[in-house]
Amino acid sequence: MIELHQTLSTPSQQSEPIGIAQQLCQALEDDIVKGKLPPGKRxxxxxxxxxxxxxxxxxxxxxxxxxxxxxxxxxPNRGVYVSLATPERLTAMFESMAELEGMCGRLAAKRMTSGERHNLEKLHHELAETVRLGDSDNYETLNRSFHNTLYRGTHNDVLVDVTLAVRRRVAPFRRVQFQSLTRLASSHEEHQGIVDAILRGDVKAAEDLLYGHIMAVHEISQEYLASLRDVSAQNDRAAAK
Amino acid sequence: MIELHQTLSTPSQQSEPIGIAQQLCQALEDDIVKGKLPPGKRxxxxxxxxxxxxxxxxxxxxxxxxxxxxxxxxxPNRGVYVSLATPERLTAMFESMAELEGMCGRLAAKRMTSGERHNLEKLHHELAETVRLGDSDNYETLNRSFHNTLYRGTHNDVLVDVTLAVRRRVAPFRRVQFQSLTRLASSHEEHQGIVDAILRGDVKAAEDLLYGHIMAVHEISQEYLASLRDVSAQNDRAAAK
DNA sequence: CAGATAAATCGTGTATACATCTGAATAAGA
DNA sequence: TCTTATTCAGATGTATACACGATTTATCTG
Known part of the structure; x- marks a missing residue:
């Protein structure tokens, strides 16, 4: 009746010994994101x-x-339920993420060492290559590093933690943007402006550009959420049959 | 050999049925904050x-x-250890908190309904009373409500969650400020400016004043941390005997 | 037949038992 | 005596069993 997962181990980065609970959590996250476990599901x-x-x-x-x-x-005493992902909540998540990224950008533009700035530039150039090749998988990985470098540029570990926590929360909905190659290109263009602002220490521009960079994904994700709802509706109809 | 806790139930707000794990967590938090469980302790x-x-x-x-x-x-496989609370980490926590409070203030000044603004003002007046009486316990409670109202004024649930999460993290070190009555008074004075800024919708002022309001606690907490280190050193000496 | 109450069913919360891993003490060897 | 291997004690990770509570179903009463 219920489809068994053939394996719990993720194909990538299996090298480090990760606990079973984390693997289960990852699997459940994926299922939630992909709509297999609809919001409200016990x-x-x-x-x-x-x-x-x-x-x-x-x-x-x-x-x-x-x-x-x-x-x-x-x-308590009544179980765990999948959180509801309403459009309002999605907007709230992206606004929070945009604010945090902007904050990080502002502080990073002020505090990054020359070495860190150089590193950011290097990642930006590597990203250009993946865009040219249309390699969305590597783009996603490098993009993560790019933003991580920004966060760490604040030289504030707590802020890094907080930002990463929120990113994990929006990650499900951010991921879909990489499926579009045109979005890949425009995302990289936005990065160009951000890198420029950071390199010249333009605090305000870095903050504003990063805010816009995140909010640009918002609309795309809303469309994705809508498509998920369609799938969900189809499932409901099938189940009612 | 080991002193047993006479009861797990907290005297205040015992009304709602809270799990054992949460109570244990609370107890451990307190012990960590009060230095009974020193950083690095397994x-x-x-x-x-x-x-x-x-x-x-x-x-x-x-x-x-x-x-x-x-x-x-x-x-993994090696246990749980109390996190280290270095001065750098404390600074990072307060900076993050200040940035978040500022952010909330800015958004709240822009978005709060008249009802919410009125509520904030009311809480402010109730706080004035506790300051007059030197009632630091009620001040702490009301102060929490005051800031909660600000957070919710952003009309962004995720941002509220994030801010509350960071506050829980700094709470241990914020708490000590309420022991000083002079700090109570100056804290309330700062609130006055914040309320004024919010009521007149002055976005920038609200942000800046809240940033300063949090950072004001930073120095006090650093002193507290230093005193904790003294206690810890004494304990070490006693243990070495 | 509607509503309320009682009993059964199922899931969560907690305790206990077993397996596996880690760190250290001890023993063996050079 | 120092190094290295081995064994052993104890903690963590996992599985199982039991107690409690909630929800649902069935029965009873009006």
Missing amino acids: LEEPLLAKRFGVSRTPVREALQLLTATELAEKI | LEEPLLAKRFGVSRTPVREALQLLTATELAEKI
């Missing part, structure tokens, strides 16, 4: 335990990790 | 289980909650 421990072939203990741990990322919420 | 499950008279299961849950707040960090 996540029952015995079911998941059977599905993944483990006991309830690591499942509970995974669920707690999930709730920590706000992708699901727990009601 | 938190061993069997020990804590005995100490609180419960099994390892809820203890593990509590530790996971702790690590989610970054007050402790977990190394």
